[in-house]
Structures are given as structure tokens and as C-alpha cells.
Amino acid sequence: xxxxxxxxxxxxxxxxxxxxxxxxxxxxxxxxxxxxxxxxxxxxxxxxxxxxxxxxxxxxxxxxxxxxxxxxxxxxxxxxxxxxxxxxxxxxxxxxxxxxxxxxxxxxxxxxxxxxxxxxxxxxxxxxxxxxxxxxxxxxxxxxxxxxxxxxxxxxxxxxxxxxxxxxxxxxxxxxxxxxxxxxxxxxxxxxxxxxxxxxxxxxxxxxxxxxxxxxxxxxxxxxxxxxxxxxxxxxxxxxxxxxxxxxxxxxxxxxxxxxxxxxxxxxxxxxxxxxxxxxxxxxxxxxxxxxxxxxxxxxxxxxxxxxxxxxxxxxxxxxxxxxxxxxxxxxxxxxxxxxxxxxxxxxxxxxxxxxxxxxxxxxxxxxxxxxxxxxxxxxxxxxxxxxxxxxxxxxxxxxxxxxxxxxxxxxxxxxxxxxxxxxxxxxxxxxxxxxxxxxxxxxxxxxxxxxxxxxxxxxxxxxxxxxxxxxxxxxxxxxxxxxxxxxxxxxxxxxxxxxxxxxxxxxxxxxxxxxxxxxxxxxxxxxxxxxxxxxxxxxxxxxxxxxxxxxxxxxxxxxxx
Amino acid sequence: xxxxxxxxxxxxxxxxxxxxxxxxxxxxxxxxxxxxxxxxxxxxxxxxxxxxxxxxxxxxxxxxxxxxxxxxxxxxxxxxxxxxxxxxxxxxxxxxxxxxxxxxxxxxxxxxxxxxxxxxxxxxxxxxxxxxxxxxxxxxxxxxxxxxxxxxxxxxxxxxxxxxxxxxxxxxxxxxxxxxxxxxxx
Numbered sequence: 001x002x003x004x005x006x007x008x009x010x011x012x013x014x015x016x017x018x019x020x021x022x023x024x025x026x027x028x029x030x031x032x033x034x035x036x037x038x039x040x041x042x043x044x045x046x047x048x049x050x051x052x053x054x055x056x057x058x059x060x061x062x063x064x065x066x067x068x069x070x071x072x073x074x075x076x077x078x079x080x081x082x083x084x085x086x087x088x089x090x091x092x093x094x095x096x097x098x099x100x101x102x103x104x105x106x107x108x109x110x111x112x113x114x115x116x117x118x119x120x121x122x123x124x125x126x127x128x129x130x131x132x133x134x135x136x137x138x139x140x141x142x143x144x145x146x147x148x149x150x151x152x153x154x155x156x157x158x159x160x161x162x163x164x165x166x167x168x169x170x171x172x173x174x175x176x177x178x179x180x181x182x183x184x185x186x187x188x189x190x191x192x193x194x195x196x197x198x199x200x201x202x203x204x205x206x207x208x209x210x211x212x213x214x215x216x217x218x219x220x221x222x223x224x225x226x227x228x229x230x231x232x233x234x235x236x237x238x239x240x241x242x243x244x245x246x247x248x249x250x251x252x253x254x255x256x257x258x259x260x261x262x263x264x265x266x267x268x269x270x271x272x273x274x275x276x277x278x279x280x281x282x283x284x285x286x287x288x289x290x291x292x293x294x295x296x297x298x299x300x301x302x303x304x305x306x307x308x309x310x311x312x313x314x315x316x317x318x319x320x321x322x323x324x325x326x327x328x329x330x331x332x333x334x335x336x337x338x339x340x341x342x343x344x345x346x347x348x349x350x351x352x353x354x355x356x357x358x359x360x361x362x363x364x365x366x367x368x369x370x371x372x373x374x375x376x377x378x379x380x381x382x383x384x385x386x387x388x389x390x391x392x393x394x395x396x397x398x399x400x401x402x403x404x405x406x407x408x409x410x411x412x413x414x415x416x417x418x419x420x421x422x423x424x425x426x427x428x429x430x431x432x433x434x435x436x437x438x439x440x441x442x443x444x445x446x447x448x449x450x451x452x453x454x455x456x457x458x459x460x461x462x463x464x465x466x467x468x469x470x471x472x473x474x475x476x477x478x479x480x481x482x483x484x485x486x487x488x489x490x491x492x493x494x495x496x497x498x499x500x501x502x503x504x505x506x507x508x509x510x511x512x513x514x515x516x517x518x519x520x521x522x523x524x525x526x527x528x529x530x531x532x533x534x535x536x537x538x539x540x541x542x543x544x545x546x547x548x549x550x551x552x553x554x555x556x557x558x559x560x561x562x
Numbered sequence: 563x564x565x566x567x568x569x570x571x572x573x574x575x576x577x578x579x580x581x582x583x584x585x586x587x588x589x590x591x592x593x594x595x596x597x598x599x600x601x602x603x604x605x606x607x608x609x610x611x612x613x614x615x616x617x618x619x620x621x622x623x624x625x626x627x628x629x630x631x632x633x634x635x636x637x638x639x640x641x642x643x644x645x646x647x648x649x650x651x652x653x654x655x656x657x658x659x660x661x662x663x664x665x666x667x668x669x670x671x672x673x674x675x676x677x678x679x680x681x682x683x684x685x686x687x688x689x690x691x692x693x694x695x696x697x698x699x700x701x702x703x704x705x706x707x708x709x710x711x712x713x714x715x716x717x718x719x720x721x722x723x724x725x726x727x728x729x730x731x732x733x734x735x736x737x738x739x740x741x742x743x744x745x746x747x748x
Binding site: 052250 | 565566567568569570571572573574576577578580581582585586588589590592593596597599600601602603610611612613614615616617618619620621622625629635636637638639640641642643644645646647648649650652653656657660672673674675676677678680681682683684685686687688689690691692694725726728729730731732733734738741742
């Protein structure tokens, strides 16, 4: 078999196989059962909670959870602004990089606090090592924030009536120490032993074979790149992200990074099943997500291997595929696979430049973020699919004339309103943002790197990536200026916190309702039929919202290339 | 807000020490046992040291050339061209690269030029080319260096790195290593 294809199939199968036991482990962590890492982390966590004056056993209701979440996120944002704007004189700045401007620091700080990692700077010249290490801290805790919110959701869906949904700080810290930390350490070691730097020395120079002097940026890269994937953050150490030969030196590290970004989102689905003893429903959710993922991945791999038709027309050997923006050691296949993995999962790291993909692959990347429901970010993915499940329950309930119920709780008007707001916010932010940007060409046209339909795609991609909290980009866009920094900054805030608060609020409302045991009259939410219903809801919402915009961008470009 | 603010600040300080401090220290400590103590893989030849993973510009006809780069192989600032597939300016650049290649490589047919030799990589620092891209340059190098084509083909075969474990990923050749070996050949 083709070795490039074998590479991506192996990664995917390995990740799914390990996500099942890892999901079981995550469920144990959240339910407070014994795990093998207890002797290491129990004392550390106890100490942290004692000094912080937190009682990790004090239960919170959903509103208290959200208050705690928003407060600590705000602390991180302020600290981020301070570090980024003052990095010039703060320590660990061997290259003497200057502090960021206020609008750039605003965008960067928000973007890392909301787990998006839109980067309007290049790591080599835009950040000191101190800032990099601070962003690495955010990589851990913001992924932990999403996972803690998912844990609250799990707690709320138990078969009982309560408003006590565990302790936020307990979920947050344990997600970071017991789930993200161990996996990151393993992956960082793989990277370090394969040539990814882990040093505090500044910029190096060497004389190349032709006698020119060349600079080389290094830094504490291995530690950073590991958690950037495990926490589905995606913000790279260098400008070129994981296409950079020091961030991703060979095919093995590429497989490790791919595994790293997929393992937690996949495992969270299985954790849902183990935690609530609803393995069949977890399998249904996993099935829906996997179908969506494959439907986007397979054609992308085919299109990238076929290459750019405009270059085929020049009469050269185009058998390597669309190689503009791709690396030889990774190849077209692994680059195409990664581009969909990173967009469905809200990682947003790239190992090839999405701007240079063939038009329809650019569309599948955007669709992956527009649906925003297949696997999804660490924790956030479960919250997103939950909204679609609520919608599907309601619609199927209406179709068969039964009261909509989910896991023994009635779904009523209030829950539906919240679900609709969350589901419609995403298209609103993307389409309104893009429309605004297109309405002011005197500001935005100069920031585009490509003319015509592709230029429109660059703007559409930027808002899609912001609203999906993804962080990848059509990087040709000149995005470090007040328009892009500020407008995407606001999109980021809304698209992070409303899709967290919404599902948690619904779950909290459901939790306090009377539990109705399942009977023959209950609509089954773990069957394949219901899975198809969920998939249909996702497809219909996405297609109706985004098809017109996609027609103006990638689809028009595709036809213009024929 | 009031009940959360002090716990939030204290927990932030502690986790900052743990994840920015301790985690970094652990990985840094482990990396000391990695090749070259975690400073990247190097190649030293005749007292000169190069980064094994970072590509270099080779413009002289006597060397195997590497891929075009949007940043001129300057590893202090990485990046791709980010040109869209339908951009007319970009397509003109690719056409010009093809024409230049044909001028420097007489006797090579257009249909034998691999696409990766006329397109820029994502990082601008791609250290590798495919075996195809090396073989298509054999004629030129043989005539400039006055060596047999046979010797060059063997050199390429020796420097080709297979897929991971023979199973996963593409074949590739590190251009720097290939050119260092080429200099040894004479």
C-alpha cells in the first residue's frame, strides 16, 4: 500500500484504540475514583487547594460554576495583557524582542485565554521566551477550562435531581494535572529526542555551505509544542507552526503531534459514556463525529494528491500533489489529513499552509470549523455536540409526537431558546464579520494576499476560525492591524463563552428537573436512527447558513480554475 | 465575583509555577540527554557546523538545489508564500521557475520537473527534496562536476531516507547531507 496513506490510517486507528481506555481514565478522574497517578498528584493538588483557600469538595450549582470560570479567565486575560505588552524589559528575552502593541496584545491575550490561538504575530520576532512560557501556561489551563465545563455537563446529566454539580476548581486543576500534563510530558520527550529544541539560548547564527550567514531562532520549543497539541490550542512557537522543521522535524513527530491533538477530544466522548454508564450513547456520538470527519477528510486527501490544476496545465510532473505550502518530509496526504483534523478539533495548528490548498480543500477546512461539531476542542467538543443533540431531540420529538426528553429529563421552551441562540450565534458571527469586512474594502482590501475569490476566502476563513475558536488561518492575510485584531478579538470572546455558558445552563436546568425513568414511550437517544437525526440537524444548519458564502469564495474559485 | 477573585489569583500563581516552571524544567532536564543537549540536531563537517533539519539555499549549479523558499531559508523568520492556487501572479512565478530550471538543466524535459522543485514549502525551511527532484538534477551536476551520472545516481540512492519503519510516510533526501556527500565524491 501507499506508505503515505498507511501513515494517516495508522495514526487514526491508534488514536481511536487508545482513546477508549483513556476515556475510561478521564471518567475516573472526574468521578474521583482511584487512579494510578493518585500518589503523585493527590499531595500536589491538596497543597494548591489549601494555599488558594479552595475546598475542592464544596459543590457548586451551574451559575456558581460559570462565575468561577469567568473570574479566573479574566485574571488570565489581564495577566496576559501585562506580560505581552511588557515583554521587552521582562526577563527571558535573549533576542530583545519588543513589547506588543495594545491592540495586538488584546488580540493575543484573548485568543490564548479562549483556547483559540489566532496568532497575528510571528513567534520568532513577536514574543520573548517568558511570553512563550506564559502562553504555554494558558495552553494547559484554558484546555482545562473547556474540559471542566464538559465535566459539569457530565455531572448534570446523571440520573437524579440536583443542582449540585461538583466543584469547578477541582475539575479544572485535575484536567490539567492528571489528563493534559502526563500526555504532554510523553509527547514532549518524543519531540526532544527527534530534534525539536529545548533550550533557553537566544537566536543562533551559522554560515551556510554557500558562505552566507543565516540566523536560527530556537527556544524551549519541545515543551510548548506538546501541550499546544494535547490541549487542542494550536498556537505555534514559530511563525510556520508545525510546518517548521524544528517544531515538527520528521514523520514520527508528525504522527505524535497528530495523535496528541486528537486523543483528548476523542477520549472525552468515551469518557461521557463511562461517566454516565451510557456507552451506547457515547458510541452513537462517536459515530456521528467520525462520519462527519471522514466525509471531510477523504475528498481533501484526494484533492491535495491530485494537485493544483493550473500547475498541471503547465505540463510538469505534478505527482507529488499540491506542494505549495507543504513539506516534503510530510507529503500531501499527511498534510491534507492534518488540515481537517486540526479544523474539526479546534486545534488550529498547521503543518502546511492552508492558504495554498486547492480551492475545495479550503472549503472542507472551513466546513470543518463551520459545523464545529465533529470531535471539537478539548471539552468544548462535547458542549458543541450537546447543543445539536438537544435540537435533534426536540425536532424528532415533534416529528413522532412525543414529549422531547433527554436522559430522563424533559426539554422545554427555556432550554430550546438557549440552544437556538448558541446554534445561531456561530453563523451570525462568521457571516456578519465577513460581511462587515467586505463592506469596507478601503480598510480590508489592502490586507489580502490574493486577489479575487480567494481574497474573499481569506476573510471568510479568518472569521470562521475565530468563531470556531480554531486559530488556524489563511495566513496570507495581513492580520496584525487594528481592524483584524479588534474585530476578531470580540468574535473570540462571544464565540468562546456563550457556547460554554449555554450548554452548561441547559444542563443545569435539566439537572434540577424531575427524573423520569425511561419507558417504552421514550424516544431513544442512543440509536443509529437518532444518530442520523443529529447528523441531519448539523448538515441542515450548516448548509443553510454557509452555502451562499462558500459559493462566493472557494466554490467560485474552483470553477474559475477549470 | 468577590468569592472567586482571591482563590482565582492564588490558583493562577500556583498553576503558573507548575506548568510554566516545573513542566518546562522537567522537559528541559530530559532534553539534556537528547542529541546535542536539546539544541537541535547538528552536522559538523571540516569544522563547520550546520543545522541538520534546517534547509539551505543552493543556487550554484554544482550543488543539488533545494526547494524555493518564501523566506530565503532564513530560520530567524519562517513562513510560506501563502499564495492561493488561482493567483495569476503566483502562477507566473511558478512558470518562471520552470523556465529557469529548463535553462540550467539542458536535456531535461518539462514533464520530468517535479512540482515540489518549483513550489515553496510551508516553513520556507524545508530541508528535503524527493528522490525524483534529485534525479532530475543529475545531468546538470554530472556535466558541471565532470563525474559520471552513474556515480550520482548511486549517491542519491545512498542518501535516500525511506518511510518511517519502512511503512509510514514519504521517501525523502536531506539536501544538505546530499551536497556534503557530493563534495566528498570529488
